[in-house]
Amino acid sequence: MKVWAVLLLFAVANAKHEQYQGWKSYFVKPFNTVQLQVLGSVVEKYGIDFLSNPAVERNGLALVKPELHEDFIKSLRNHGIAYKIHAEDVKAQLDIDDELMEKRRRKSSGMKNGTIPLDNYLELEEIYDYIDYIAEQYPDLVTIISPGNSFEGRPLKYLKISTTNFEDKNKPIILIDAGFFGRDWITPSIVLYALHNLTQSDMLHDYDWILIPVANPDGYKYSFTNDRFWIKTRSTDQHLLSIVCPGVNVNRNFDFFWNTIGTSNTPCADNYAGSKPLSEKETFLLNDSLGEFISRVVLDISLHSYGSLILFPWGHDGSLSNHAFALQSVGVSIADTIYANSLPDFPRYIVGNSALVTGIETSGTGIDYAHMLGIPLTFNLRLPGIEEGTEGFQLDPEYIEQLAKETWAGIVVGARRAAELFGNTRN
Ligand SMILES: *[C@@H]1O[C@H](CO)[C@@H](O)[C@H](O)[C@H]1NC(C)=O
Numbered sequence: 177m178k179v180w181a182v183l184l185l186f187a188v189a190n191a192k193h194e195q196y197q198g199w200k201s202y203f204v205k206p207f208n209t210v211q212l213q214v215l216g217s218v219v220e221k222y223g224i225d226f227l228s229n230p231a232v233e234r235n236g237l238a239l240v241k242p243e244l245h246e247d248f249i250k251s252l253r254n255h256g257i258a259y260k261i262h263a264e265d266v267k268a269q270l271d272i273d274d275e276l277m278e279k280r281r282r283k284s285s286g287m288k289n290g291t292i293p294l295d296n297y298l299e300l301e302e303i304y305d306y307i308d309y310i311a312e313q314y315p316d317l318v319t320i321i322s323p324g325n326s327f328e329g330r331p332l333k334y335l336k337i338s339t340t341n342f343e344d345k346n347k348p349i350i351l352i353d354a355g356f357f358g359r360d361w362i363t364p365s366i367v368l369y370a371l372h373n374l375t376q377s378d379m380l381h382d383y384d385w386i387l388i389p390v391a392n393p394d395g396y397k398y399s400f401t402n403d404r405f406w407i408k409t410r411s412t413d414q415h416l417l418s419i420v421c422p423g424v425n426v427n428r429n430f431d432f433f434w435n436t437i438g439t440s441n442t443p444c445a446d447n448y449a450g451s452k453p454l455s456e457k458e459t460f461l462l463n464d465s466l467g468e469f470i471s472r473v474v475l476d477i478s479l480h481s482y483g484s485l486i487l488f489p490w491g492h493d494g495s496l497s498n499h500a501f502a503l504q505s506v507g508v509s510i511a512d513t514i515y516a517n518s519l520p521d522f523p524r525y526i527v528g529n530s531a532l533v534t535g536i537e538t539s540g541t542g543i544d545y546a547h548m549l550g551i552p553l554t555f556n557l558r559l560p561g562i563e564e565g566t567e568g569f570q571l572d573p574e575y576i577e578q579l580a581k582e583t584w585a586g587i588v589v590g591a592r593r594a595a596e597l598f599g600n601t602r603n
Pocket residue numbers: 288289
């Protein structure tokens with residue numbers, strides 16, 4: 177009896193990640209902008225999924241399905257692009273990630289009366305429990321707003337944090353979001369650390385804060401239960417094919433050069449832009465609910481994983497906005513601060529225009545849209561990820577706390593600089 181139970185458990189555990197049987201992952205390193213552009217077109221042509229975008233002389237990590245191995249490698253060879261296998265068997269590496277998390281879960285005693293849970297990647301419920309706890313503990317500072325529900329009916333949530341209940345219109349607002357993409361599991365942890373720190377530090381005197389811990393809860397949940405690499409929402413009402421291929425890419429769904437480049441019209445693609453701008457409840461409700469604050473926001477940081485990049489507009493054509501100098505300068509301040517607080521093994525952040533740094537043009541992104549609405553400083557901050565020689569697809573959970581602290585240190589400096597530069601012009 178017991179043996180059967182064990183065997184059954186084993187079978188269930190191994191049935192996970194079945195859809196990635198036969199997939200391989202590759203480190204790919206372009207040495208100049210020409211090779212970077214070539215990689216961009218390979219992505220376009222084959223729909224290769226870069227878990228981490230390559231930059232010049234910086235490894236990207238490509239996930240390649242079995243039927244594309246040959247063509248993908250051939251394209252790289254034809255253009256002399258350096259590559260190296262990361263995982264011969266993507267499913268096996270995903271199982272390693274699971275084991276690491278499971279091991280830590282057994283060691284951890286769970287959330288102890290609201291201790292900040294930074295020792296592991298967090299389930300959606302754990303994230304919501306923590307913010308509820310903090311909002312209860314600090315009712316004068318922290319308010320949870322739910323502008324409505326996700327497509328699958330989960331509450332969308334963001335936090336307003338202020339010593340003056342958002343009533344002092346002279347205070348600049350700092351906006352931080354996480355969890356646009358289901359699979360970006362490390363990003364909500366950074367927001368939870370920010371929340372924790374804001375209740376303890378002096379960063380509330382001069383600024384109001386809006387934190388979005390998980391912008392796309394359905395996608396986040398689905399990446400835990402069904403598909404580790406899931407990016408999109410889970411909507412099924414966008415296209416005839418949405419029933420078989422649900423979901424829209426949140427970061428292609430905003431109303432700025434919507435669906436013009438770096439997007440797809442088929443819902444089966446990861447970069448499907450939706451049936452119209454703000455078609456998703458996750459984007460529409462956010463846009464609707466945050467509208468009244470936009471004119472006071474001086475800094476908007478959208479947290480993603482991964483690649484150690486700080487990217488800014490415009491993404492659709494690589495041109496520079498009127499605020500390009502401030503974007504570059506504040507981006508470098510954030511990067512330098514993170515570096516000064518970082519571990520020696522983590523790569524240094526690259527700062528720049530998103531299309532120029534990654535070689536991939538993208539339309540309808542959150543940061544381009546927010547910048548178009550008038551927020552002077554908008555960044556897509558891609559946290560550090562795995563390096564050559566490491567196993568699995570996510571950073572060992574033991575580094576989460578370190579990343580949260582160093583990233584927060586960078587955000588604090590970014591907030592101060594943003595307020596110096598734009599605090600008087602934005603209210
Ligand atoms: C949690 O708080 C309760 C009530 O304040 C207390 O009785 C309990 O000992 C605490 N538990 C832990 C693990 O700190």
